[in-house]
Amino acid sequence: MLRRNFSPLFLILALAGFFLGTAPVQAHDVLIGSTPEDGAELDQAPAEAVLTFSAAPLDVSPQAVLQKDGETIETEPVTLSGNDVILPLPELEAGSYTIIYSVVSSDGHRIDGTTSFSVTIGAQTAEETTTEAATTEASPSEAETTAPAPAETVETSDSEDSAVGWIRWAGIIIVVLGGFVIVSRMLRNR
Missing domain, CATH: 1.10.287 (Helix Hairpins)
Structure with missing residues (x-):
């Protein structure tokens, strides 16, 4: 009973x-690194920005927008390569830049975030520097090479969690x- x-x-x-x-x-993918690193100060402008995620984003309208002082700069569309979202960059002037991204993570949820970097020598200044370097000889001790720093983990917050x-x-x-x-x-x- x-x-x-x-x-x-x-x-x-x-x-x-x-x-x-x-x-x-359901753990959403996160941005685990970027090239250039978030907050990096570069002497020369990069040709592209690479955002690396913890898993391959879905090929569903991935977006990355480049901005300087709040103004959007025209770029080519992003491409996906494994866990990387690649944003081709135009010739950049000296200044601070922000990349605003929005991708669909491997679990189907959209994740958004930002990463930023600054360029100290812009495209025009770089051409002038190249011309000056060709006319003068630099000693080997003056030529410095900088190895890229390891990718920094960038956390994104997601209200869906x-x-x-x-x-x-x-x-x-x-x-x-x-x-x-x-x-x-x-x-x-x-």
């Missing part, structure tokens, strides 16, 4: 455990309340 009265409760708890306890964790958490908790509360209603009705009918 006791077994018959509590079978709906066990069914509800089993379903709740299946749907809520074994739900896969908190929304999934709230939805999961709402589901748990509904299941628990439903269980209490069923148990109270069964106890009243005894």
Whole structure:
């Protein structure tokens, strides 16, 4: 008799455990590095910017916009190569630049973020420097090479993670309340 009265409760708890306890964790991909690095100060302007993600973004309208002082600079469309989103850059003047990106992560959710860098010698200044270098000889001690620094991890925040958490908790509360209603009705009918 006791077994018959509590079978709906066990069914509800089993379903709740299946749907809520074994739900896969959906971790969104994150930007793990960029070239140039976020916050880098470069002597020469790069020909392209590369954004490297923790997994290959889906080929669903990936976007990256280059801005200087809030003004968008015309660039070629981005391309995908494995975990990398590649943004070709035009010849850049000296100044600070921001890349605003929006890609669809491998789990299907769109992730957005920014990375920035600055250029100390712009395209016109670089041409003048090349002309001056050709006319004068530099000693080997004056010629310096700089190795690129390792990629820096850039964290992105995603409000969808908190929304999934709230939805999961709402589901748990509904299941628990439903269980209490069923148990109270069964106890009243005894």
